[in-house]
Amino acid sequence: MKKKLVVIGAGMASGRMLEHLFEANADYDVTLFNAEPRGNYNRLMLSPVLSGEKTYEQIVTHDDAWYAENGVTCRFGEKVTGIDRDRKVVIGENGEVAYDKLVIGTGSNPFIIPLPGHDLKGVIPYRDLEDTQSMMDLGAKPGSKAVVIGGGLLGLEAAAGMAARGVEVTVVHIMGHLMERQLDEAAGYLLRKSLGEKGIKVMCKANSKEILADENGHVRALLLDDGTELPCDLLVMAVGIRPNTKLGAEAGLAVGKGIHVDDQMVTSDPDILSLGECVEHNGAIFGLVAPLYDQARVLANTLMGIEDAFKNKEVSTKLKVTGCDLFSAGDFAEGEGREDIVFRDPARGVYKRLILQGNKVIGAVMYGDTADGAWFYNHIKEGTDVAEMRDTLIFGPAYQGGAAADPLSAVAALPADAEICGCNGVCKGKIVDAINGGATTLDGVRATTKASNSCGTCTGLVEQVLAVTLGEDFVMPTSQPICKCSDHTHEDVRRLIKAQELKSMPAVFQELAWKTVDGCHVCRPALNYYLLADWPLDYQDDPQSRFINERKHANIQKDGTFSVVPRMWGGMTTSDELRAIADVVDKFKIPTVHVTGGQRIDLLGVKGEDLPEVWSDLNKAGMVSGHAYSKGLRTVKTCVGKDHCRFGTQDSTGLGINLEKALWGSWTPHKVKLAVSGCPRNCAEATCKDIGVVCVDSGYEIGIAGAAGMDVKETEAFHKAASEEEVLEYVQAVMQLYRENAKYLDRIYKWVNKVGLDWVKEQVADEANRKALVERFLISQSVYQKDPWAEHVEKEQARYTPMANLMMEAAE
Amino acid sequence: MTQWIDIAALVDIPRQGARVVKTAQGCVAVFRTLDDHVFALEDRCPHKGGPLSEGIVHGHKVTCPLHNWVFDMNTGEAQGADNGQVGTFTAKVEAGRIYLDATQLMARSAA
Ligand code: SRM
Ligand SMILES: Cc1cc2nc3c(=O)[nH]c(=O)nc-3n(C[C@H](O)[C@H](O)[C@H](O)COP(=O)(O)OP(=O)(O)OC[C@H]3O[C@@H](n4cnc5c(N)ncnc54)[C@H](O)[C@@H]3O)c2cc1C
Numbered sequence: 001m002k003k004k005l006v007v008i009g010a011g012m013a014s015g016r017m018l019e020h021l022f023e024a025n026a027d028y029d030v031t032l033f034n035a036e037p038r039g040n041y042n043r044l045m046l047s048p049v050l051s052g053e054k055t056y057e058q059i060v061t062h063d064d065a066w067y068a069e070n071g072v073t074c075r076f077g078e079k080v081t082g083i084d085r086d087r088k089v090v091i092g093e094n095g096e097v098a099y100d101k102l103v104i105g106t107g108s109n110p111f112i113i114p115l116p117g118h119d120l121k122g123v124i125p126y127r128d129l130e131d132t133q134s135m136m137d138l139g140a141k142p143g144s145k146a147v148v149i150g151g152g153l154l155g156l157e158a159a160a161g162m163a164a165r166g167v168e169v170t171v172v173h174i175m176g177h178l179m180e181r182q183l184d185e186a187a188g189y190l191l192r193k194s195l196g197e198k199g200i201k202v203m204c205k206a207n208s209k210e211i212l213a214d215e216n217g218h219v220r221a222l223l224l225d226d227g228t229e230l231p232c233d234l235l236v237m238a239v240g241i242r243p244n245t246k247l248g249a250e251a252g253l254a255v256g257k258g259i260h261v262d263d264q265m266v267t268s269d270p271d272i273l274s275l276g277e278c279v280e281h282n283g284a285i286f287g288l289v290a291p292l293y294d295q296a297r298v299l300a301n302t303l304m305g306i307e308d309a310f311k312n313k314e315v316s317t318k319l320k321v322t323g324c325d326l327f328s329a330g331d332f333a334e335g336e337g338r339e340d341i342v343f344r345d346p347a348r349g350v351y352k353r354l355i356l357q358g359n360k361v362i363g364a365v366m367y368g369d370t371a372d373g374a375w376f377y378n379h380i381k382e383g384t385d386v387a388e389m390r391d392t393l394i395f396g397p398a399y400q401g402g403a404a405a406d407p408l409s410a411v412a413a414l415p416a417d418a419e420i421c422g423c424n425g426v427c428k429g430k431i432v433d434a435i436n437g438g439a440t441t442l443d444g445v446r447a448t449t450k451a452s453n454s455c456g457t458c459t460g461l462v463e464q465v466l467a468v469t470l471g472e473d474f475v476m477p478t479s480q481p482i483c484k485c486s487d488h489t490h491e492d493v494r495r496l497i498k499a500q501e502l503k504s505m506p507a508v509f510q511e512l513a514w515k516t517v518d519g520c521h522v523c524r525p526a527l528n529y530y531l532l533a534d535w536p537l538d539y540q541d542d543p544q545s546r547f548i549n550e551r552k553h554a555n556i557q558k559d560g561t562f563s564v565v566p567r568m569w570g571g572m573t574t575s576d577e578l579r580a581i582a583d584v585v586d587k588f589k590i591p592t593v594h595v596t597g598g599q600r601i602d603l604l605g606v607k608g609e610d611l612p613e614v615w616s617d618l619n620k621a622g623m624v625s626g627h628a629y630s631k632g633l634r635t636v637k638t639c640v641g642k643d644h645c646r647f648g649t650q651d652s653t654g655l656g657i658n659l660e661k662a663l664w665g666s667w668t669p670h671k672v673k674l675a676v677s678g679c680p681r682n683c684a685e686a687t688c689k690d691i692g693v694v695c696v697d698s699g700y701e702i703g704i705a706g707a708a709g710m711d712v713k714e715t716e717a718f719h720k721a722a723s724e725e726e727v728l729e730y731v732q733a734v735m736q737l738y739r740e741n742a743k744y745l746d747r748i749y750k751w752v753n754k755v756g757l758d759w760v761k762e763q764v765a766d767e768a769n770r771k772a773l774v775e776r777f778l779i780s781q782s783v784y785q786k787d788p789w790a791e792h793v794e795k796e797q798a799r800y801t802p803m804a805n806l807m808m809e810a811a812e
Numbered sequence: 813m814t815q816w817i818d819i820a821a822l823v824d825i826p827r828q829g830a831r832v833v834k835t836a837q838g839c840v841a842v843f844r845t846l847d848d849h850v851f852a853l854e855d856r857c858p859h860k861g862g863p864l865s866e867g868i869v870h871g872h873k874v875t876c877p878l879h880n881w882v883f884d885m886n887t888g889e890a891q892g893a894d895n896g897q898v899g900t901f902t903a904k905v906e907a908g909r910i911y912l913d914a915t916q917l918m919a920r921s922a923a
């Protein structure tokens with residue numbers, strides 16, 4: 001007599017297993033239970049069904065005829081409620097069935113975050129045809145809105161599918177970038193950009209708080225932590241899956257994260273086998289179909305008494321959203337001793353990154369051009385030694401074995417009508433004509449053809465056309481690139497950040513073709529500054545891209561301790577402030593107290609761990625950080641002025657304090673120091689500061705671009721103001737002009753030397769322009785003028801303390 | 813023999829950042845890279861003793877805050893023209909927790 005095989009779950013894994021059995025004419029009588037009211041269909045293809053590219057009929061794997069032909073007793077729409085192992089029967093909602101062998105293939109359950117309101121009508125996961133249908137129905141209603149929680153594979157496919165049906169979709173993702181398990185930040189950035197182009201709004205680092213209901217108990221909106229309300233008619237939660245182990249666990253099988261199976265797919269009961277997303281094999285659980293097909297083959301073989309063993313392999317991922325071409329495989333999140341090879345082509349929106357360990361590729365992430373994905377994936381699986389082709393590896397199989405790619409010969413080979421500058425539609429022929437006509441420099445070409453004159457990403461290409469056309473006569477310009485990670489100069493980077501509205505570090509890295517994954521200690525601080533200066537409201541300051549002094553708001557000393565300098569507005573102090581300083585010196589045994597050249601007091605030798613407490617004490621006495629560590633406003637020195645001095649013409653102390661109060665907290669390309677003297681005797685040394693004011697009877701003489709450090713230079717006359725208000729306006733305007741235009745680490749005098757004093761004067765003299773500069777400065781100050789001490793005492797304590805103290809354990 | 817001790821959660825260190833673990837023999841800097849890899853290094857630059865935990869982390873490298881020597885955190889070796897090596901310790905991340913090898917930490921003074 002045939003043996004009785006019962007299968008629970010008509011899913012993708014068990015379906016494939018049955019195909020193997022029937023193809024081999026195995027001697028089994030099969031009963032198949034499925035909770036869904038249908039047989040096996042290709043679950044992966046639900047997304048194309050949702051987006052309208054396929055119909056349900058097209059994705060059915062096994063139809064009624066197939067089941068009939070193979071003599072399967074179908075119990076679809078019937079859930080199995082229990083397994084009685086002693087009697088060897090499966091208990092279905094409509095009755096029991098006895099088994100000789102049992103296969104559990106129950107897949108997984110979508111995880112639902114238990115937010116308040118998660119059980120409202122209109123809150124669904126994305127797992128089966130019913131969910132897909134709800135989303136399709138939404139598309140039929142004009143003007144409907146949906147929110148998807150979860151920016152992983154499923155969430156994005158759901159979002160793209162609904163968007164394709166005209167639904168207004170917002171994706172809410174808790175992590176910093178999309179699909180963080182498959183993609184790195186750079187690829188995540190490109191993906192977000194493509195989705196944006198499809199009209200899908202993406203919110204990263206967004207924390208959901210509550211799902212709000214309308215009067216009918218139907219979802220109305222999602223409420224985020226920060227108070228934002230996102231109205232929606234449907235809320236899709238796609239935040240992950242959990243193996244569906246309930247039946248196995250209740251039957252007393254060994255269950256961990258999933259139902260435990262051995263290499264033969266047998267559970268802890270020799271007559272019960274299991275496969276698919278419900279199992280755990282060697283600690284691994286599954287969420288993609290490729291390994292499940294291997295399990296299906298092994299399980300079928302085990303049932304037929306053929307020796308076979310399941311081995312888990314690397315998986316690769318593709319997102320099934322038209323127009324978002326991404327590929328990810330292998331390990332790029334962890335591993336010992338790894339190196340990266342990065343390739344970016346901003347014009348085409350391409351990013352490729354290979355992760356190498358020793359001479360092997362262990363991971364690949366690609367966006368935009370994924371044609372070579374399978375080739376890399378193969379190397380990952382095979383563990384190929386790639387030492388020989390390492391230099392050209394990233395260019396894919398087409399380049400292997402050939403000569404090393406020479407960029408110049410590639411440009412030489414371009415036809416005359418090949419477009420070089422996309423912004424201005426300039427082709428190679430036109431540039432060559434211009435060069436032959438006498439435009440033999442980059443600037444010359446820019447002036448005559450407009451090529452490379454807008455976004456500038458084609459600058460390198462234009463230079464190559466120059467090199468090819470002029471041959472030896474062309475000398476590549478010697479302008480220094482920002483660092484080894486990029487070919488762009490600081491000036492180019494600043495210009496491109498503005499022109500292309502690049503508002504994040506990954507955006508800069510990608511669009512400006514950075515050669516490393518995350519920059520280096522040279523470019524990151526500069527980029528962080530440029531981004532925060534140009535987009536104060538959009539960009540979030542990145543402490544990890546700052547030099548230690550600015551990250552910890554104190555100056556590091558040669559022995560690793562720190563110095564603390566509280567602000568003394570305009571060099572003024574009080575007995576209370578001095579007492580508070582004296583108290584912290586005693587309390588924290590601070591070894592050195594020095595009166596600085598900037599008219600304030602420096603406490604030197606403070607232990608890193610003590611910083612927050614020192615600050616907290618100084619804060620209590622009303623003092624804030626003096627930013628003695630920052631590329632930002634340092635000091636405003638003043639003299640005593642007309643209140644006391646017999647020569648004083650104006651209130652130089654008061655003006656100094658007002659200037660310091662207006663400017664403090666602002667970040668600048670390099671440090672900025674001011675001084676205000678009460679008369680031309682100039683006791684505050686205002687004529688050698690970045691910005692200096694000398695008071696005279698008739699008003700205020702503002703000078704800029706002085707220096708007294710490595711270079712000594714007198715300030716140059718900038719503007720003569722009639723009132724304090726006018727001084728403030730001109731000084732803020734010139735600060736902002738400097739902030740927006742200078743190269744990182746250029747003091748004002750170096751910047752003015754490059755752009756010319758006349759240009760600076762012109763910009764500020766124009767009233768509308770001046771007012772606009774001041775307004776932008778104030779917007780930035782609304783974000784950045786805050787005492788970092790108070791903030792760090794409250795929120796960042798952890799940065800200053802050791803993470804663990806093993807003194808005890810290690811001593812034992 | 814490896815004897816893992818649970819130090820802290822991975823999220824306790826910011827990406828591209830570091831935190832310090834105090835041991836009887838001195839401080840160990842534990843770094844977390846952008847790609848969530850964790851490295852443990854002696855927190856003393858071989859140049860002039862700079863605290864590497866305060867440096868800028870980029871790729872699998874860290875730049876010393878005092879005079880910008882750059883170290884490969886896999887090997888502890890100084891990069892480029894600089895010569896020197898900083899001690900490394902075995903570290904691993906499992907289920908979101910960071911572990912260091914206690915036997916190594918204790919053997920350190922002898923090494
Ligand atoms: C504390 C102080 C010396 C003092 O005890 O008087 C000082 C201390 C340092 N100066 Fe200064 N400078 C101090 C006033 C000055 C002055 C005088 C002034 O501000 O009136 C100058 C000349 C004016 C100028 O800046 O043009 C000055 C020109 C420099 C320079 C050269 C800058 C230049 O562009 O030429 C550097 C190097 C740099 O910034 O790259 C420098 C760098 C430094 C650093 C930050 C070195 C470093 O990177 O570690 C020192 C930090 C010591 C510490 O740990 O606290 N310090 N430094 C003064 C703090 C003033 C304050 O209250 O904030
Ligand atoms: C929208 C979507 C897109 C996807 N895209 C991809 C992709 O691009 N690439 C990829 O590799 N993977 C993809 N996946 C994942 C892939 O579909 C799954 O890995 C695969 O379907 C799992 O197969 P399975 O047989 O383990 O479970 P399933 O296919 O889920 O089948 C399990 C079946 O068991 C039934 N069942 C559960 N409990 C009981 C019970 N008590 N009684 C009776 N029946 C029960 C369920 O109703 C279900 O029909 C996608 C998944 C979804 C939802």
Ligand code: SF4
């Ligand atoms: S002059 Fe300035 S930088 Fe030089 S040792 Fe003195 S404080 Fe340090």
Ligand code: FES
Binds near residue numbers: 857859862876
């Ligand atoms: S102490 Fe590290 S570079 Fe000098």
